[in-house]
Amino acid sequence: MTGERVPLAIEGLTVYHHAVDAPVIENLALSVKPGEIRGLVGESGSGKSITCMAALGLLNDDWQISGQIALAGNRTLQAVAERRGFDAAMIFQDATSSLNPIQTIGQQLTETVARLRRLSRATARRVALDLLKRVDLPEPEARYDYYPFQLSGGQNQRVMIALALAGQPRILFADEPTTALDVTIQSQILELLKSIRDETGMGIVFVTHDLGVIEDICDTVSVMYSGRIVESGPVTDIIDRPAHPYTSGLISSMPTLAGQIPAGIAGQVPAPGQRPTGCAFAPRCSEARPDCRTEPPRLVAFSAGRDVACLNPLGGNHAAEQSRLDHRHCPNKSTRQEPIAEIKNAACDYRVGGGGVFRAVSNVSFDINDRESVAVIGESGSGKSTIGKLLLGLEAPAEGEILFSREPVPLLGTVLHRAYARFVQLVPQNPYLSLDPRATIGNQIREPLIIHRIGTQAEQLHKRDELLEAVGLGPEFADRYPHEISGGQCQRAVIARALCLQPQMLICDEATASLDVSVQARIIALLRELQERFQLSLVFITHDLRIIRSLCQKVAVMQKGELVEFGTAEQVLSTPSHPYTRALLAAVPEKKKELA
Amino acid sequence: MMIRVITRRILRALLTLFLVVTFVFFVLRLTGDPVSAMMPDDTDPAIMDQMREDWGLNRPLAVQYADYWMGLAQGDFGNAYRDGRPALEVVSERIPATLTLTLTGFAFIVIVGFPLGILAAINRGTVIDRGIMTLSVTGFSLPNFFLGILLILLFSVQLRLLPAFGSDKWYNLLMPVFTLGTAGAAVIARFVRSSMLEVLSAPYIRAARARGVQERQIIWRIALPNAAIPTITVLGFMVGALISGSIVTESVFAWPGIGRLLIDSVTQRELAIVQTIVMLTAFSMVVANLTVDLLYLMIDPRQRYAATSGA
């Protein structure tokens, strides 16, 4: 391919943040060949997004950039900004808020096409429609005049992709473009990106924290940790035989359909400016040697096509194997087969504007046995969260009944509900939102005891420390404020608060969805441990099918407000009977071998 | 469906008007008597009673109130007590002067407030930003009568550049408009700045930059329209502030508008005139609010959608 320009070549990129007064990205090299999809993976705070923003010249004056960035062969940092849109484009996680809310998608696209391809408005409009067709937006002519708020997240992401294609770029930066989407939509978008790559030969940098997605779409992968690339090479090689202990940790953190309990990685990414001398991963590394703490490892060739930055890389595949050996299926412990909660022919309506009602859940029946954990899965709009609200007494069933210990669940605001709230507690998705930013963690954990006037102050403090210990935080966290601790630690605090009144059932509504995989894995392990220790029943509402088997015995599959399948995790995941369950399973981004 | 939304809002506006008129009618009559306000204290009580009789002021309040509405229905706003001229005529004479002052004041607020706010936002954290924000704080913390007096002292008394009174030359407008508009412009500048900053950090701005949209385009074509939406509400409030501000400003500069007429009429208990002015003011506020609502529907597709699908 003569004349084919390298889509992306970054060398020696260092990004310095003035306020932090430390480099956030250090000496980073990254290149993408024509038609290559390169994954960029790492926990939050590892610098993935900053790298993309720097490559596109999108960082403002708070940042200082040095090194070489070449987009489609055009070198020098200054040129980057001028080539945006032409040589390089970017799509983002939240497509809906990445579009101008007060302009129709058609206008936005036509304007962009006219500008980038120097076309008249009329011609640009035709090209825009073609692009909307190309990205498989249903009924493109009609939707041309829609505003972003009238489209779904997946449809808006298609529009974003069309916008990115407007300038016929050679390289596309995709920053977690499918993270906010349902699995089936995610797999459609991934297919779309692959087919566009095949057609145009464009290179893609695909940023994600989900190794399953990397396996699905990427040819090569670069693993980032603390502002550096610690390992890179072909995807299959690296997933099968990670050389860097961090990569291995990430891989063993991934929940899989096969149901191993993910191991997770203790600790968290050091903030820029607080990175240890020597290897930044050393404090969390099980393979660390004394010299790891003095000498920062450089990225060197490991084997054909692979680089690793580690003084003591894992040979072969022992680490991955090791951590996977520890995994067990969730035991089918002999629960007393007595239902603690029963959902009987339940329906639930929401009032919508104009006096109409929307039936969120209809005719759903299943039981939750004592000390059993049940996963409620489904896509957004399936009614899975409504099930949680019904069980918590936050919504009243329009039909049927919800029983807890054979008694109807009392509704929020009634006298009985106050007592009921002791038995059933919620662990929500966003821990920061459910904690009071101005109260210490300790006081918030103790709060339920104060409200229900349980125990003396000394007893309450003792209970608080016991709970902090149980969720793996330790009493020293009692005096911290939510903003002083990480997302995973916040979620632990929320769990501790939920356990305070010794509930019999926890409702976890997407409780791990906003956490990094390494953290998510540890929260799941914690929930399992707590379930055993406190003899809890768990209702685990999630869109991520991979979490289920390591945690749940039963699975309820919801679609459009109806229960389409209910059974043991084993049955549902291995021999799904409903076509929708099969579609959901097929959309899970991970290699088919794991399904076997 | 749009029509239904608009009709509903107009009906609500009419209700507001009705309540305002009623409130003013009773408050005015319960707080003082026009006859004793007009006549010297030592007037023969019999004469005063006769005057009350003539003007219908000794009838029960409810009857007077009903009578007032009957008159209104026929376009009769009542007469001034002193010279017997129709109140509507007396008030109408003063409308052009006030309209000139408030409309110019409104233009001043927009023309000064918006650019300063935008300028501050795009130069966030710099000397320009800090300078504009300091000016803004000073602007809205100065009471406008005080600002007016300062201006007169400086330009008329000290520098002798502008006349302190008068209303027939264009330059007579300068000081009153500045007095009237400064606080509003300061508020708008501040509001536009924060609204722009919020919009400029929105994901769609970053996405536009990533597509290579020029910075100038981003500010004028994307950020400003989005930032202007919440600002419209504040501009609606400004109409109220302008009307009340004009009363003070007209007094300071002896401007022959409605504001001064109102003050004079209240002290003289010229009930018909006060009522007419209040009604007129309430009417213009209602129109301003309605305009704001309609502008919202025009500019913001999300509102339009909510309005039409919710109706």
Ligand code: SF4
């Ligand atoms: S260099 Fe040492 S501490 Fe760092 S990852 Fe390798 S073994 Fe672990």
